[in-house]
Amino acid sequence: MRLSDKEILEEISNGELVIVGTNNAYPFMNTQVQPCSIDLRLDNKFYKFKDNVFEFDISDIENVKNYFSYFEVQANEKITLQPNEVLFGQIYEQLRIPSDCSGMIEGRSRFARLGLSVHATGGFINPEFEGAMPLQIINNNKIPITIYPFINICQLILIRLTSKPKVPYPQRTNNPYHRERVASLSVLNRDNELSNSDVIHKEIEKRLLDGYCKEMEYRKLQRTLSPQVTIQHSTIGVLNAGSIEKTGKIETYINQLKHNGANDIATSIENIKEAILQSQELNYTIKEEVLEQLFEISEQANLPEEKRTKKSVLKAIFKGIGVTLNSVANLAKIWGTWGTNISAFFNF
8 A cells, every 4th residue: 555645644643654854955845745745856876887897797796886986066066967977975864764664766757758767676675674765776778867966856645554564674685775875886796695694684684584484374374273252242263272261251351350350451352352363463372372361360369358369469460461461553543542451450
């Protein structure tokens, strides 16, 4: 789903999407937001192949900088592209892409109609990318074309993901362009190797991906071996038999609390339980753990105060539930609404 101007402005307002002009004379303005894109400008920093370079072999990518010259131009200074020339520039605005969106850089029609391309297939941006986005400006004409820095040369399109990545782009081992102020040249040489400094991040990345793959295999096995169990319109597809039994007992404790007139805490536990069961963000292991904690809370709530376990223990269980639910935005709202009733009941 592409974001509209309304959603783009909301992302800017809540700080998820950050677009910054680094020169006070050229600040980012909300008027750059179009119906479903954002106009972005050309910076004044450029690379181009040196005049004495007539061939480049990608096997020599380690020495790529030796083939290029870097230069900057002033505002209103002409930049002339010769026929078929490629100029390596960057977007003026520094970007931070939301964690649940990817970005796509596209040329603007008014430049395309003059025979200018603004990027050579490298327009994709990962979620949570921060920094400078490169442009590869190509003059496809038979005549020279002159352009200038700080013109609106391209547009950013934001696309909402169906879910957030398991390993975010900033935590990936191979993210050489992350947080650059000046867009660097090709790092094609990194496709087949990683520096020693990436050992820790490589291990973290491996564990996250391996763990998720194992979780998916477990879910697949559970669906194959046993039917899903439905409790009050909530589907529990991957909970084990013990957790399902405890979920049923929680329901029994809720009914007992209502029968005894403790409607506030009964309703609170019921709403929290349903939110946990319906959550798409919590994996099966975390669901089982937090349901175990909620079972203890509901069981203790049905006991006379003098027969309950130590308050410090109950408080620790209560805080454990809170830590888990507060890690997920929609569950944090549920906990903020209903957790206070549990706290008040036990006088935490």
